[in-house]
Amino acid sequence: MDFKQIQELIKMINKSNIGELTVEQKDFRLTIKQKEEQVTQVLSAPVHAAPVYAAPQPVAAAQPAAAAISAAEKPKTSEPAASNLISIKSPMIGTFYRRSSPDKPNLIEVGDEVSSGKVVCIIEAMKLFNEIESEVKGKIVKVLVEDASPVEYDQPLFLVEPS
Numbered sequence: 001m002d003f004k005q006i007q008e009l010i011k012m013i014n015k016s017n018i019g020e021l022t023v024e025q026k027d028f029r030l031t032i033k034q035k036e037e038q039v040t041q042v043l044s045a046p047v048h049a050a051p052v053y054a055a056p057q058p059v060a061a062a063q064p065a066a067a068a069i070s071a072a073e074k075p076k077t078s079e080p081a082a083s084n085l086i087s088i089k090s091p092m093i094g095t096f097y098r099r100s101s102p103d104k105p106n107l108i109e110v111g112d113e114v115s116s117g118k119v120v121c122i123i124e125a126m127k128l129f130n131e132i133e134s135e136v137k138g139k140i141v142k143v144l145v146e147d148a149s150p151v152e153y154d155q156p157l158f159l160v161e162p163s
Contacts, residue, residue, distance in 0.1 A: 009023070084161065087159055093125060094151060096149055097123070097147060097148060100119075107120055108140055109140065116133075118134045120134050136162055142158065
């Protein structure tokens with residue numbers, strides 16, 4: 001089993017609800033365990049050798065957390081009641097971009113109207129640029145993520161006031 005195949009297995013485990021997977025071939029054994037959005041990889045070469053542990057992936061980036069704390073400290077003025085807002089969430093882990101290329105304008109701004117199917121941002125994951133579409137109709141009230149910052153699966157990206 002080569003490194004690329006192992007990476008593909010890890011990706012498939014991350015997208016599924018499988019908690020643990022073990023693959024054994026002759027003198028090679030691979031175990032992948034998934035716990036609370038973290039993947040631990042245990043690689044063993046020959047059965048008689050000591051296992052090699054790969055470092056787990058970080059669960060959340062420090063920058064977005066700091067931005068969320070500072071945003072929460074600011075007094076909220078002229079924002080609609082949070083109870084009626086809907087969030088557009090990230091469908092994957094990757095890097096968030098507000099524009100399709102560096103020389104283009106932002107895809108969406110605060111105050112813009114969105115409808116179902118309208119592209120609101122780009123998320124780069126493994127050198128693939130994925131267009132993220134709105135699933136709700138309404139007005140963008142707030143952008144929750146800085147441009148070119150990492151995002152996690154199911155992380156809120158935008159707040160939308162439904163119409």
